[in-house]
Amino acid sequence: MDALLFMIFAAIAVIxxxxLVVQTHPISSALSLVGVMGALAALYLLLGGEFIAAAQLVVYAGAIMVLFVFVIMLLNAGSERKPVIKPRGKYLGAPLLLVFLGMMAYLIQRIMPASAxxxxxxxxxGTAKEIGRSLFTVYLLPFxxxxxxxLIAILGAIVLARKEVD
Amino acid sequence: MPLGPLPAAVPPSWYLTLSAILFALGVLGFLLRRNIITVFMSIELMLNAVNLSFVTFSYVLKRVDGHIFSFFVMVVAAAEAAVGLAIILTVFKNRQTLEIDEVSTLKN
Structure with missing residues:
Protein backbone atom coordinates (compact mmCIF):
# COMPACT_ATOMS: atom_id res chain seq x y z
CA MET A 1 0.00 0.00 0.00
CA ASP A 2 2.80 2.41 0.92
CA ALA A 3 4.64 1.65 -2.30
CA LEU A 4 1.46 2.15 -4.31
CA LEU A 5 0.81 5.52 -2.65
CA PHE A 6 4.43 6.57 -3.27
CA MET A 7 4.16 5.58 -6.93
CA ILE A 8 0.89 7.46 -7.43
CA PHE A 9 2.06 10.70 -5.81
CA ALA A 10 5.54 10.51 -7.32
CA ALA A 11 3.96 10.10 -10.76
CA ILE A 12 1.67 13.09 -10.12
CA ALA A 13 4.62 15.20 -8.97
CA VAL A 14 6.83 14.32 -11.95
CA ILE A 15 4.06 14.74 -14.53
CA LEU A 20 5.32 23.19 -15.58
CA VAL A 21 8.39 23.20 -17.82
CA VAL A 22 6.68 22.59 -21.17
CA GLN A 23 3.64 24.88 -20.83
CA THR A 24 4.06 28.30 -22.39
CA HIS A 25 1.30 30.09 -20.49
CA PRO A 26 2.30 31.05 -16.92
CA ILE A 27 -1.12 30.24 -15.44
CA SER A 28 -0.82 26.62 -16.64
CA SER A 29 2.62 26.46 -15.06
CA ALA A 30 1.25 27.88 -11.79
CA LEU A 31 -1.53 25.28 -11.63
CA SER A 32 1.01 22.51 -12.37
CA LEU A 33 3.14 23.80 -9.51
CA VAL A 34 0.12 23.54 -7.20
CA GLY A 35 -0.17 19.90 -8.30
CA VAL A 36 3.50 19.24 -7.49
CA MET A 37 3.10 20.82 -4.05
CA GLY A 38 -0.03 18.84 -3.26
CA ALA A 39 1.66 15.57 -4.24
CA LEU A 40 4.73 16.47 -2.17
CA ALA A 41 2.50 17.17 0.84
CA ALA A 42 1.13 13.63 0.55
CA LEU A 43 4.70 12.27 0.37
CA TYR A 44 5.67 14.27 3.49
CA LEU A 45 2.73 12.65 5.25
CA LEU A 46 3.99 9.20 4.19
CA LEU A 47 7.39 10.11 5.66
CA GLY A 48 5.80 11.06 8.97
CA GLY A 49 6.00 14.84 8.59
CA GLU A 50 2.52 15.83 9.67
CA PHE A 51 3.34 19.44 10.46
CA ILE A 52 5.45 19.93 7.35
CA ALA A 53 2.70 18.45 5.17
CA ALA A 54 0.15 20.87 6.62
CA ALA A 55 2.57 23.81 6.32
CA GLN A 56 3.31 22.79 2.72
CA LEU A 57 -0.38 22.98 1.85
CA VAL A 58 -1.05 26.20 3.77
CA VAL A 59 2.12 28.18 2.99
CA TYR A 60 3.16 26.87 -0.42
CA ALA A 61 0.03 25.65 -2.19
CA GLY A 62 -2.02 28.31 -0.43
CA ALA A 63 -0.24 31.58 0.21
CA ILE A 64 2.68 31.57 -2.23
CA MET A 65 0.74 30.23 -5.19
CA VAL A 66 -2.11 32.70 -4.60
CA LEU A 67 0.54 35.43 -4.76
CA PHE A 68 1.82 34.02 -8.06
CA VAL A 69 -1.66 33.77 -9.57
CA PHE A 70 -2.43 37.32 -8.43
CA VAL A 71 0.69 38.68 -10.11
CA ILE A 72 -0.08 36.76 -13.31
CA MET A 73 -3.58 38.26 -13.25
CA LEU A 74 -2.30 41.78 -12.47
CA LEU A 75 0.26 41.77 -15.28
CA ASN A 76 -2.14 40.05 -17.69
CA ALA A 77 0.72 37.76 -18.67
CA GLY A 78 0.14 35.93 -21.93
CA SER A 79 1.93 33.06 -23.61
CA GLU A 80 5.64 33.58 -24.04
CA ARG A 81 7.58 33.46 -27.27
CA LYS A 82 9.13 30.18 -28.28
CA PRO A 83 12.56 29.99 -26.62
CA VAL A 84 15.53 30.00 -28.95
CA ILE A 85 17.56 26.85 -28.25
CA LYS A 86 20.94 26.53 -29.89
CA PRO A 87 21.54 23.18 -31.66
CA ARG A 88 24.32 22.34 -29.23
CA GLY A 89 21.89 22.57 -26.32
CA LYS A 90 19.18 20.80 -28.28
CA TYR A 91 21.16 17.65 -28.97
CA LEU A 92 23.43 17.64 -25.91
CA GLY A 93 21.07 18.88 -23.19
CA ALA A 94 18.60 16.02 -22.82
CA PRO A 95 21.21 13.18 -22.90
CA LEU A 96 23.40 15.04 -20.40
CA LEU A 97 20.41 15.57 -18.11
CA LEU A 98 19.58 11.85 -18.28
CA VAL A 99 23.22 10.95 -17.59
CA PHE A 100 23.22 13.31 -14.60
CA LEU A 101 20.01 11.79 -13.24
CA GLY A 102 21.33 8.27 -13.77
CA MET A 103 24.53 9.08 -11.93
CA MET A 104 22.57 10.69 -9.09
CA ALA A 105 20.31 7.62 -8.80
CA TYR A 106 23.32 5.28 -8.85
CA LEU A 107 25.12 7.34 -6.21
CA ILE A 108 22.04 7.44 -3.98
CA GLN A 109 21.65 3.67 -4.30
CA ARG A 110 25.33 3.18 -3.45
CA ILE A 111 25.34 5.48 -0.43
CA MET A 112 22.20 4.07 1.19
CA PRO A 113 21.95 0.55 -0.22
CA ALA A 114 19.96 -1.44 2.31
CA SER A 115 18.12 1.02 4.53
CA ALA A 116 14.78 -0.09 5.90
CA GLY A 126 7.27 15.00 12.99
CA THR A 127 4.31 16.24 15.00
CA ALA A 128 3.70 19.89 15.80
CA LYS A 129 4.68 19.16 19.43
CA GLU A 130 8.14 17.86 18.55
CA ILE A 131 8.79 20.58 15.99
CA GLY A 132 7.64 23.27 18.39
CA ARG A 133 9.89 21.96 21.15
CA SER A 134 12.89 21.82 18.82
CA LEU A 135 12.11 25.24 17.37
CA PHE A 136 11.98 26.95 20.76
CA THR A 137 15.00 25.24 22.33
CA VAL A 138 17.77 24.16 19.95
CA TYR A 139 16.78 26.39 17.03
CA LEU A 140 15.63 29.42 19.02
CA LEU A 141 18.15 31.88 17.54
CA PRO A 142 17.49 30.98 13.86
CA PHE A 143 13.77 31.16 14.59
CA LEU A 151 10.02 42.01 8.58
CA ILE A 152 12.68 43.03 6.05
CA ALA A 153 10.83 41.14 3.30
CA ILE A 154 7.57 42.96 4.15
CA LEU A 155 9.30 46.35 4.08
CA GLY A 156 11.13 45.49 0.85
CA ALA A 157 7.94 44.36 -0.87
CA ILE A 158 6.12 47.53 0.19
CA VAL A 159 8.96 49.79 -0.93
CA LEU A 160 9.32 48.01 -4.28
CA ALA A 161 5.65 47.84 -5.12
CA ARG A 162 4.89 51.48 -4.16
CA LYS A 163 3.23 53.74 -6.69
CA GLU A 164 6.15 56.11 -7.29
CA VAL A 165 9.26 53.99 -7.78
CA ASP A 166 11.65 56.75 -8.79
CA MET B 1 17.30 -0.58 -8.50
CA PRO B 2 15.46 -3.94 -8.31
CA LEU B 3 12.65 -4.16 -10.80
CA GLY B 4 9.88 -6.71 -10.83
CA PRO B 5 6.84 -7.03 -8.58
CA LEU B 6 6.21 -3.93 -6.52
CA PRO B 7 7.46 -4.27 -2.93
CA ALA B 8 5.16 -3.46 -0.02
CA ALA B 9 7.16 -0.34 0.82
CA VAL B 10 9.83 1.60 -1.04
CA PRO B 11 13.28 2.40 0.41
CA PRO B 12 14.16 6.04 1.24
CA SER B 13 16.54 6.15 -1.72
CA TRP B 14 13.54 6.25 -4.04
CA TYR B 15 12.37 9.42 -2.35
CA LEU B 16 15.83 10.92 -2.83
CA THR B 17 15.79 9.91 -6.50
CA LEU B 18 12.39 11.58 -6.92
CA SER B 19 13.87 14.67 -5.28
CA ALA B 20 16.76 14.64 -7.77
CA ILE B 21 14.34 14.30 -10.70
CA LEU B 22 12.22 17.23 -9.49
CA PHE B 23 15.34 19.36 -8.93
CA ALA B 24 16.58 18.58 -12.45
CA LEU B 25 13.20 19.55 -13.88
CA GLY B 26 13.39 22.80 -11.92
CA VAL B 27 16.83 23.54 -13.38
CA LEU B 28 15.48 22.71 -16.84
CA GLY B 29 12.62 25.17 -16.45
CA PHE B 30 14.94 27.81 -15.05
CA LEU B 31 17.25 27.56 -18.08
CA LEU B 32 14.63 26.99 -20.75
CA ARG B 33 11.80 29.36 -20.01
CA ARG B 34 11.83 33.02 -21.03
CA ASN B 35 9.04 34.34 -18.81
CA ILE B 36 10.18 35.84 -15.49
CA ILE B 37 7.23 34.38 -13.59
CA THR B 38 7.82 30.86 -14.91
CA VAL B 39 11.53 31.12 -14.11
CA PHE B 40 10.57 32.12 -10.58
CA MET B 41 8.20 29.16 -10.31
CA SER B 42 11.04 26.84 -11.40
CA ILE B 43 13.07 28.15 -8.46
CA GLU B 44 10.17 27.28 -6.15
CA LEU B 45 10.14 23.78 -7.66
CA MET B 46 13.83 23.37 -6.84
CA LEU B 47 13.25 24.51 -3.25
CA ASN B 48 10.45 21.96 -2.96
CA ALA B 49 12.70 19.18 -4.24
CA VAL B 50 15.31 20.03 -1.62
CA ASN B 51 12.59 20.02 1.06
CA LEU B 52 11.69 16.46 0.08
CA SER B 53 15.33 15.46 0.60
CA PHE B 54 15.38 17.10 4.04
CA VAL B 55 12.22 15.31 5.16
CA THR B 56 13.50 11.98 3.80
CA PHE B 57 16.78 12.28 5.69
CA SER B 58 14.80 13.23 8.77
CA TYR B 59 12.95 9.94 8.41
CA VAL B 60 16.13 7.93 7.84
CA LEU B 61 17.94 9.42 10.84
CA LYS B 62 14.78 9.41 12.99
CA ARG B 63 15.44 13.02 14.02
CA VAL B 64 13.26 16.10 13.76
CA ASP B 65 16.03 18.44 12.52
CA GLY B 66 15.26 17.84 8.84
CA HIS B 67 11.74 19.08 9.39
CA ILE B 68 13.08 22.24 11.04
CA PHE B 69 15.34 22.94 8.04
CA SER B 70 12.41 22.30 5.73
CA PHE B 71 10.34 24.75 7.78
CA PHE B 72 13.03 27.44 7.47
CA VAL B 73 13.25 26.84 3.72
CA MET B 74 9.50 27.46 3.53
CA VAL B 75 9.81 30.71 5.50
CA VAL B 76 12.64 31.93 3.28
CA ALA B 77 10.68 30.91 0.17
CA ALA B 78 7.68 32.92 1.35
CA ALA B 79 9.82 36.01 1.98
CA GLU B 80 11.57 35.50 -1.35
CA ALA B 81 8.27 35.16 -3.20
CA ALA B 82 6.96 38.42 -1.72
CA VAL B 83 10.09 40.41 -2.61
CA GLY B 84 10.61 38.68 -5.97
CA LEU B 85 7.08 39.27 -7.15
CA ALA B 86 7.33 42.92 -6.06
CA ILE B 87 10.49 43.19 -8.19
CA ILE B 88 8.66 41.59 -11.12
CA LEU B 89 5.83 44.12 -10.72
CA THR B 90 8.33 46.98 -10.71
CA VAL B 91 10.18 45.63 -13.75
CA PHE B 92 6.91 45.28 -15.63
CA LYS B 93 5.83 48.80 -14.64
CA ASN B 94 9.09 50.27 -15.94
CA ARG B 95 9.56 48.17 -19.08
CA GLN B 96 6.18 46.64 -20.00
CA THR B 97 7.75 43.24 -20.59
CA LEU B 98 8.10 39.90 -18.85
CA GLU B 99 10.77 38.45 -21.17
CA ILE B 100 14.01 37.94 -19.27
CA ASP B 101 16.06 38.52 -22.44
CA GLU B 102 14.78 42.08 -22.69
CA VAL B 103 15.67 42.93 -19.09
CA SER B 104 19.42 43.28 -19.63
CA THR B 105 20.48 46.47 -17.87
CA LEU B 106 23.18 44.65 -15.91
CA LYS B 107 24.52 42.84 -18.99
CA ASN B 108 28.09 43.85 -20.03
Whole structure:
Protein backbone atom coordinates (compact mmCIF):
# COMPACT_ATOMS: atom_id res chain seq x y z
CA MET A 1 0.00 0.00 0.00
CA ASP A 2 2.80 2.41 0.92
CA ALA A 3 4.64 1.65 -2.30
CA LEU A 4 1.46 2.15 -4.31
CA LEU A 5 0.81 5.52 -2.65
CA PHE A 6 4.43 6.57 -3.27
CA MET A 7 4.16 5.58 -6.93
CA ILE A 8 0.89 7.46 -7.43
CA PHE A 9 2.06 10.70 -5.81
CA ALA A 10 5.54 10.51 -7.32
CA ALA A 11 3.96 10.10 -10.76
CA ILE A 12 1.67 13.09 -10.12
CA ALA A 13 4.62 15.20 -8.97
CA VAL A 14 6.83 14.32 -11.95
CA ILE A 15 4.06 14.74 -14.53
CA UNK A 16 3.05 18.11 -13.07
CA UNK A 17 6.70 19.23 -12.97
CA UNK A 18 7.17 18.28 -16.64
CA UNK A 19 3.96 20.13 -17.44
CA LEU A 20 5.32 23.19 -15.58
CA VAL A 21 8.39 23.20 -17.82
CA VAL A 22 6.68 22.59 -21.17
CA GLN A 23 3.64 24.88 -20.83
CA THR A 24 4.06 28.30 -22.39
CA HIS A 25 1.30 30.09 -20.49
CA PRO A 26 2.30 31.05 -16.92
CA ILE A 27 -1.12 30.24 -15.44
CA SER A 28 -0.82 26.62 -16.64
CA SER A 29 2.62 26.46 -15.06
CA ALA A 30 1.25 27.88 -11.79
CA LEU A 31 -1.53 25.28 -11.63
CA SER A 32 1.01 22.51 -12.37
CA LEU A 33 3.14 23.80 -9.51
CA VAL A 34 0.12 23.54 -7.20
CA GLY A 35 -0.17 19.90 -8.30
CA VAL A 36 3.50 19.24 -7.49
CA MET A 37 3.10 20.82 -4.05
CA GLY A 38 -0.03 18.84 -3.26
CA ALA A 39 1.66 15.57 -4.24
CA LEU A 40 4.73 16.47 -2.17
CA ALA A 41 2.50 17.17 0.84
CA ALA A 42 1.13 13.63 0.55
CA LEU A 43 4.70 12.27 0.37
CA TYR A 44 5.67 14.27 3.49
CA LEU A 45 2.73 12.65 5.25
CA LEU A 46 3.99 9.20 4.19
CA LEU A 47 7.39 10.11 5.66
CA GLY A 48 5.80 11.06 8.97
CA GLY A 49 6.00 14.84 8.59
CA GLU A 50 2.52 15.83 9.67
CA PHE A 51 3.34 19.44 10.46
CA ILE A 52 5.45 19.93 7.35
CA ALA A 53 2.70 18.45 5.17
CA ALA A 54 0.15 20.87 6.62
CA ALA A 55 2.57 23.81 6.32
CA GLN A 56 3.31 22.79 2.72
CA LEU A 57 -0.38 22.98 1.85
CA VAL A 58 -1.05 26.20 3.77
CA VAL A 59 2.12 28.18 2.99
CA TYR A 60 3.16 26.87 -0.42
CA ALA A 61 0.03 25.65 -2.19
CA GLY A 62 -2.02 28.31 -0.43
CA ALA A 63 -0.24 31.58 0.21
CA ILE A 64 2.68 31.57 -2.23
CA MET A 65 0.74 30.23 -5.19
CA VAL A 66 -2.11 32.70 -4.60
CA LEU A 67 0.54 35.43 -4.76
CA PHE A 68 1.82 34.02 -8.06
CA VAL A 69 -1.66 33.77 -9.57
CA PHE A 70 -2.43 37.32 -8.43
CA VAL A 71 0.69 38.68 -10.11
CA ILE A 72 -0.08 36.76 -13.31
CA MET A 73 -3.58 38.26 -13.25
CA LEU A 74 -2.30 41.78 -12.47
CA LEU A 75 0.26 41.77 -15.28
CA ASN A 76 -2.14 40.05 -17.69
CA ALA A 77 0.72 37.76 -18.67
CA GLY A 78 0.14 35.93 -21.93
CA SER A 79 1.93 33.06 -23.61
CA GLU A 80 5.64 33.58 -24.04
CA ARG A 81 7.58 33.46 -27.27
CA LYS A 82 9.13 30.18 -28.28
CA PRO A 83 12.56 29.99 -26.62
CA VAL A 84 15.53 30.00 -28.95
CA ILE A 85 17.56 26.85 -28.25
CA LYS A 86 20.94 26.53 -29.89
CA PRO A 87 21.54 23.18 -31.66
CA ARG A 88 24.32 22.34 -29.23
CA GLY A 89 21.89 22.57 -26.32
CA LYS A 90 19.18 20.80 -28.28
CA TYR A 91 21.16 17.65 -28.97
CA LEU A 92 23.43 17.64 -25.91
CA GLY A 93 21.07 18.88 -23.19
CA ALA A 94 18.60 16.02 -22.82
CA PRO A 95 21.21 13.18 -22.90
CA LEU A 96 23.40 15.04 -20.40
CA LEU A 97 20.41 15.57 -18.11
CA LEU A 98 19.58 11.85 -18.28
CA VAL A 99 23.22 10.95 -17.59
CA PHE A 100 23.22 13.31 -14.60
CA LEU A 101 20.01 11.79 -13.24
CA GLY A 102 21.33 8.27 -13.77
CA MET A 103 24.53 9.08 -11.93
CA MET A 104 22.57 10.69 -9.09
CA ALA A 105 20.31 7.62 -8.80
CA TYR A 106 23.32 5.28 -8.85
CA LEU A 107 25.12 7.34 -6.21
CA ILE A 108 22.04 7.44 -3.98
CA GLN A 109 21.65 3.67 -4.30
CA ARG A 110 25.33 3.18 -3.45
CA ILE A 111 25.34 5.48 -0.43
CA MET A 112 22.20 4.07 1.19
CA PRO A 113 21.95 0.55 -0.22
CA ALA A 114 19.96 -1.44 2.31
CA SER A 115 18.12 1.02 4.53
CA ALA A 116 14.78 -0.09 5.90
CA UNK A 117 11.81 0.73 3.63
CA UNK A 118 9.62 3.71 4.41
CA UNK A 119 6.60 2.55 6.39
CA UNK A 120 3.83 4.98 7.23
CA UNK A 121 3.78 5.60 10.99
CA UNK A 122 7.31 4.32 11.67
CA UNK A 123 8.54 7.84 12.47
CA UNK A 124 6.41 9.73 14.99
CA UNK A 125 8.76 12.68 15.58
CA GLY A 126 7.27 15.00 12.99
CA THR A 127 4.31 16.24 15.00
CA ALA A 128 3.70 19.89 15.80
CA LYS A 129 4.68 19.16 19.43
CA GLU A 130 8.14 17.86 18.55
CA ILE A 131 8.79 20.58 15.99
CA GLY A 132 7.64 23.27 18.39
CA ARG A 133 9.89 21.96 21.15
CA SER A 134 12.89 21.82 18.82
CA LEU A 135 12.11 25.24 17.37
CA PHE A 136 11.98 26.95 20.76
CA THR A 137 15.00 25.24 22.33
CA VAL A 138 17.77 24.16 19.95
CA TYR A 139 16.78 26.39 17.03
CA LEU A 140 15.63 29.42 19.02
CA LEU A 141 18.15 31.88 17.54
CA PRO A 142 17.49 30.98 13.86
CA PHE A 143 13.77 31.16 14.59
CA UNK A 144 14.06 34.68 15.98
CA UNK A 145 16.33 35.77 13.14
CA UNK A 146 13.64 34.51 10.76
CA UNK A 147 11.20 37.05 12.18
CA UNK A 148 13.65 39.84 11.31
CA UNK A 149 13.98 38.37 7.81
CA UNK A 150 10.21 38.42 7.33
CA LEU A 151 10.02 42.01 8.58
CA ILE A 152 12.68 43.03 6.05
CA ALA A 153 10.83 41.14 3.30
CA ILE A 154 7.57 42.96 4.15
CA LEU A 155 9.30 46.35 4.08
CA GLY A 156 11.13 45.49 0.85
CA ALA A 157 7.94 44.36 -0.87
CA ILE A 158 6.12 47.53 0.19
CA VAL A 159 8.96 49.79 -0.93
CA LEU A 160 9.32 48.01 -4.28
CA ALA A 161 5.65 47.84 -5.12
CA ARG A 162 4.89 51.48 -4.16
CA LYS A 163 3.23 53.74 -6.69
CA GLU A 164 6.15 56.11 -7.29
CA VAL A 165 9.26 53.99 -7.78
CA ASP A 166 11.65 56.75 -8.79
CA MET B 1 17.30 -0.58 -8.50
CA PRO B 2 15.46 -3.94 -8.31
CA LEU B 3 12.65 -4.16 -10.80
CA GLY B 4 9.88 -6.71 -10.83
CA PRO B 5 6.84 -7.03 -8.58
CA LEU B 6 6.21 -3.93 -6.52
CA PRO B 7 7.46 -4.27 -2.93
CA ALA B 8 5.16 -3.46 -0.02
CA ALA B 9 7.16 -0.34 0.82
CA VAL B 10 9.83 1.60 -1.04
CA PRO B 11 13.28 2.40 0.41
CA PRO B 12 14.16 6.04 1.24
CA SER B 13 16.54 6.15 -1.72
CA TRP B 14 13.54 6.25 -4.04
CA TYR B 15 12.37 9.42 -2.35
CA LEU B 16 15.83 10.92 -2.83
CA THR B 17 15.79 9.91 -6.50
CA LEU B 18 12.39 11.58 -6.92
CA SER B 19 13.87 14.67 -5.28
CA ALA B 20 16.76 14.64 -7.77
CA ILE B 21 14.34 14.30 -10.70
CA LEU B 22 12.22 17.23 -9.49
CA PHE B 23 15.34 19.36 -8.93
CA ALA B 24 16.58 18.58 -12.45
CA LEU B 25 13.20 19.55 -13.88
CA GLY B 26 13.39 22.80 -11.92
CA VAL B 27 16.83 23.54 -13.38
CA LEU B 28 15.48 22.71 -16.84
CA GLY B 29 12.62 25.17 -16.45
CA PHE B 30 14.94 27.81 -15.05
CA LEU B 31 17.25 27.56 -18.08
CA LEU B 32 14.63 26.99 -20.75
CA ARG B 33 11.80 29.36 -20.01
CA ARG B 34 11.83 33.02 -21.03
CA ASN B 35 9.04 34.34 -18.81
CA ILE B 36 10.18 35.84 -15.49
CA ILE B 37 7.23 34.38 -13.59
CA THR B 38 7.82 30.86 -14.91
CA VAL B 39 11.53 31.12 -14.11
CA PHE B 40 10.57 32.12 -10.58
CA MET B 41 8.20 29.16 -10.31
CA SER B 42 11.04 26.84 -11.40
CA ILE B 43 13.07 28.15 -8.46
CA GLU B 44 10.17 27.28 -6.15
CA LEU B 45 10.14 23.78 -7.66
CA MET B 46 13.83 23.37 -6.84
CA LEU B 47 13.25 24.51 -3.25
CA ASN B 48 10.45 21.96 -2.96
CA ALA B 49 12.70 19.18 -4.24
CA VAL B 50 15.31 20.03 -1.62
CA ASN B 51 12.59 20.02 1.06
CA LEU B 52 11.69 16.46 0.08
CA SER B 53 15.33 15.46 0.60
CA PHE B 54 15.38 17.10 4.04
CA VAL B 55 12.22 15.31 5.16
CA THR B 56 13.50 11.98 3.80
CA PHE B 57 16.78 12.28 5.69
CA SER B 58 14.80 13.23 8.77
CA TYR B 59 12.95 9.94 8.41
CA VAL B 60 16.13 7.93 7.84
CA LEU B 61 17.94 9.42 10.84
CA LYS B 62 14.78 9.41 12.99
CA ARG B 63 15.44 13.02 14.02
CA VAL B 64 13.26 16.10 13.76
CA ASP B 65 16.03 18.44 12.52
CA GLY B 66 15.26 17.84 8.84
CA HIS B 67 11.74 19.08 9.39
CA ILE B 68 13.08 22.24 11.04
CA PHE B 69 15.34 22.94 8.04
CA SER B 70 12.41 22.30 5.73
CA PHE B 71 10.34 24.75 7.78
CA PHE B 72 13.03 27.44 7.47
CA VAL B 73 13.25 26.84 3.72
CA MET B 74 9.50 27.46 3.53
CA VAL B 75 9.81 30.71 5.50
CA VAL B 76 12.64 31.93 3.28
CA ALA B 77 10.68 30.91 0.17
CA ALA B 78 7.68 32.92 1.35
CA ALA B 79 9.82 36.01 1.98
CA GLU B 80 11.57 35.50 -1.35
CA ALA B 81 8.27 35.16 -3.20
CA ALA B 82 6.96 38.42 -1.72
CA VAL B 83 10.09 40.41 -2.61
CA GLY B 84 10.61 38.68 -5.97
CA LEU B 85 7.08 39.27 -7.15
CA ALA B 86 7.33 42.92 -6.06
CA ILE B 87 10.49 43.19 -8.19
CA ILE B 88 8.66 41.59 -11.12
CA LEU B 89 5.83 44.12 -10.72
CA THR B 90 8.33 46.98 -10.71
CA VAL B 91 10.18 45.63 -13.75
CA PHE B 92 6.91 45.28 -15.63
CA LYS B 93 5.83 48.80 -14.64
CA ASN B 94 9.09 50.27 -15.94
CA ARG B 95 9.56 48.17 -19.08
CA GLN B 96 6.18 46.64 -20.00
CA THR B 97 7.75 43.24 -20.59
CA LEU B 98 8.10 39.90 -18.85
CA GLU B 99 10.77 38.45 -21.17
CA ILE B 100 14.01 37.94 -19.27
CA ASP B 101 16.06 38.52 -22.44
CA GLU B 102 14.78 42.08 -22.69
CA VAL B 103 15.67 42.93 -19.09
CA SER B 104 19.42 43.28 -19.63
CA THR B 105 20.48 46.47 -17.87
CA LEU B 106 23.18 44.65 -15.91
CA LYS B 107 24.52 42.84 -18.99
CA ASN B 108 28.09 43.85 -20.03
Missing amino acids: CAIN PVVFGAFQG EVTSVLI
